[in-house]
Amino acid sequence: MYGRMDLSQFRADTALALDRRNFVRLALGSGAGLVIGAWLPAGSARAEAAAQGNESGGVFMPFVKITPDNVVTVLVKHQDKGQGVATGLSTLVAEELDADWAQVKPEFAPANVELYKNLFFGVQGTGGSTAIANSFEQYRKAGAAARAMLVEAAAKRWGVDAASVKVAKGVVSSGANSATFGELAKDAASMAVPADPKLKTADEFVYIGKSFPRLDSVQKTTGARIYTQDVQLPGMLVATLARSPRFGGTVQSVDDKAARAVKGVVDVVQTPHGVAVLATSTYAAIKGRDQLAVSWDDSKADMRGTDALVAEYKALADKPGLVARNEGDATAALAKADKVIEADYIFPFLAHAPMEPMNCVMQFKDGRATLWTGSQLQTVDQNVTAAILGIKPEDVVINTLWAGGSFGRRGVYNSDYIAETAGIVKATGRSEPIKLVWTREDDIKGGYYRPLYVHRVKVGLGKDGEILGWHHRIVGQSIAIGTPFEAAIVKDGVDGTSVEGVADTPYAISNMHVEVHNTKAGPPPLWWRSVGHTHTAYVMETMIDEIAALQKKDPVAFRLSLLEKHPRHAAVLKLAAEKAGWDKPAADGVFRGVAVHESFKSFVAEVAEIRIVDSKPKVERVVAAVDCGLAINPDNIKAQVEGGIGFGLGAVLHSKVTLKDGVVDQANFDGYEVLRFNEMPKVEVHILPSAAPPTGIGEPGVPPIGPAVANAVAAGTGQRVRVLPFADGLKLG
């Protein structure tokens, strides 16, 4: 009666693996039209291109397809989890191609590290707010090369000089001659690909900087957009997995009799990750798991609760750690200070809790694994799956789907939920597609959290309140140690993500010493939207504010006095203050706080206005100023900062994952509270005009909101909140 979902958008497991050789064949030998990519000066690939008879001196990667139906397909190498990169990369191509926005369609690229690697990572993956920054030239060149080939094809067809050919809004013309891209696609496919196509200058932009509408709005407002949770394939089984309630626990014994008796349950298997229940429907898989009786072996489990961890971390903060920065002599400066501020800050574990819980569909058949999932680190996901199933990474085909949020959760160094799915596939030996589904309880209890951190800060002040020395210890789990990202992120034992935002503070502090202790704890740590900056910005920006208050100095003016060598910080701070009306008194009962922070090479300042209502802070308005380089899509930048502010605000007000005897206390959104509609402040975002290369925007809106609100709370109540969330650390009335 009802049509099932349209599967034509997916590549079947038997479909052509999209490697470069096939692309060249498609481009040159078939009637499919023009398939093209951007120039990349890579040694091996260059040699391969030469072998293919491509004498252009460049290698062309498949980022753009132009088909006779006049559709421009942009192959998006990054995951879109809402941050808008599919629209962003399409904008870059449309700009240089002079396409019409209505003919542009984003499509996620297949997993192929050579073609689609993140140029900053070396692997195919999305994260660190790098998607636009690493693709900026690559995707523009793809569009420019395609445009040049269309022009050449048109000139040849019409017998005119290429210089006379114009392109605008998807139409190629010269004098009385005119053709659509679609009409020229086949001819263009046989044109030589320009080695170094000319790019537009900023004054020629028609799309960049102009906020063209998102390309995913219609499908996301009609219920038509398909996420992993929605994939239904013939014969597909749905799996749930019972995991140890404690991190590190293993299965001791299983009684699956009752589970197997549940109607729809077809199999129960033990895997390296727990006990899987496979069923013909999602609900049967959930119900079946509820009926499992599993005894867990906790001999290797972490039995500690949050209180014990905090006590241990505080004790570690008494001891010297690994040095992340040492400038001048902070210890000596503190010894001769007139006043020393000493403060401990405690930040809880945080779950990402994207609206779509984790899930993955996998089919292993004829030696090839096909995945349908919102893959964020395709190369890692390929490697992990291949290792478990005993095949080659290139035999793992990934259909990257639109992801229902991530905030870091899907970019996992060990591909946890994909590995779980592969484990189930292997244990069952089945060739049907299997969809592993996490429930919300699995998500909140399942680990991969922003780690618990303790900061101990000692600041020595002179007799006029000037900063003489700053001593800072950070205690918590390293996210990167022991992962494939260790070599890139960890130096001399110091994980850059643990200390970013402190060790590289822009404030002019002459004696600064920063140390870190890497702790071990059961809950696996993971990057959480803005990573280390989630806690470091809070500490730096509340402490600077406290020092300004002690000196009775204006918080904006005091910061500016310490930022003389950092004009981009200073500029956003001034802009936010100006737009917030900082120089005018706030309304009665309204208190203001400010914070400024750099993350992912972007600069954001935020002014928060709060009232105290029913003994709690109510954030009414936030004014943000942003410098993220050239603004590709200003409206999307605003959306990301609005969303980042809400995301960070919910965390500082409410969110925490706590443990008792090693078991997570929270289970769903009743215990793990996030920001709700009535708590969303009015947010204004102002973008600083810039010609600098574009930098990150998915994450940089998050770090300043916590300290801006905390500083407003201090202005209004005198309380400096140092235990997060505010629900725990702020006691009023």
Place this chain on the structure above:
Amino acid sequence: MAKFQLNGREVTVASEDDTPLLWVVRDELGLIGSKFGCGAAQCGACTMYLEGQPIRSCVTAVSDVDGKSVTTIEGLSGPVAEAVRAAWQKLDVVQCGYCQSGQIMAATALLSETAAPTDDDIDSAMSGNICRCNTYQRIRTAIHTASETLKG
């Protein structure tokens, strides 16, 4: 074995009586626009209408809708729904989009009852629907925009 009207058509389903309506509609009937977010009436991603009123389909047993009419995002139509969708698209409300079926169902229900909602009305109607991308500000603006459109 329940029988009900789904988006105006009669359906008879084989799912067990205790199966939540959400899973019946998604898994058995193949309409995937209503989303699973929490399974506990905490987030609103699964919002459907039962006899025109918004419900959390993740905690509504299919036996409880026997003989009644159910509407999902796929069947949501009429001038209010059109105005809501148009406002959502005009303002580019969506980010990941996973919660937006539920948001649109909740917003359309609000505007169907209250043609010109205040901010407090919107808070009351929408605070049961979580958006982890925190698109709340644009949702609020879009509801006001749709309300203006409907005024004509």
